[in-house]
Amino acid sequence: xxxxxxxxxxxxxxxxxxxxxxxxxxxxxxxxxxxxxxxxxxxxxxxxxxxxxxxxxxxxxxxxxxxxxxxxxxxxxxxxxxxxxxxxxxxxxxxxxxxxxxxxxxxxxxxxxxxxxxxxxxxxxxxxxxxxxxxxxxxxxxxxxxxxxxxxxx
Numbered sequence: 380x381x382x383x384x385x386x387x388x389x390x391x392x393x394x395x396x397x398x399x400x401x402x403x404x405x406x407x408x409x410x411x412x413x414x415x416x417x418x419x420x421x422x423x424x425x426x427x428x429x430x431x432x433x434x435x436x437x438x439x440x441x442x443x444x445x446x447x448x449x450x451x452x453x454x455x456x457x458x459x460x461x462x463x464x465x466x467x468x469x470x471x472x473x474x475x476x477x478x479x480x481x482x483x484x485x486x487x488x489x490x491x492x493x494x495x496x497x498x499x500x501x502x503x504x505x506x507x508x509x510x511x512x513x514x515x516x517x518x519x520x521x522x523x524x525x526x527x528x529x530x531x532x533x
Contacts, residue, residue, distance in 0.1 A: 382419020
């Protein structure tokens with residue numbers, strides 16, 4: 380349950396604080412509890428991706444909603460929110476994606492920030508950009524035609 384609440388942006392705690400708290404208070408059950416926490420986060424991510432695929436909203440709406448969550452839920456949230464917005468904008472300018480692909484990209488970048496931080500999200504976007512360059516020249520823009528690949532690039 381804590382993993383679910385954290386992933387939804389409902390806990391005013393950092394990932395590091397939660398991990399420390401679990402390690403310090405759970406003793407020999409810490410590993411099992413940490414795995415349960417991560418499973419709760421994954422449940423939310425899987426549900427969010429499924430919802431995005433169904434709705435295929437305008438990616439600007441997704442970025443606005445996720446930026447607000449980042450702003451409220453993290454120390455230095457305003458800066459993190461701006462980094463998220465810039466990363467998604469940069470990726471959408473450089474990677475030719477359908478509207479659905481842009482939505483999936485915005486969701487996945489947010490998920491990676493929440494999961495492990497901005498560096499992992501930047502790494503993901505860089506990999507996606509490299510893949511897009513190869514895709515465009517070698518595979519006739521398969522990434523644009525099959526945006527669900529964004530979910531599994533890493």
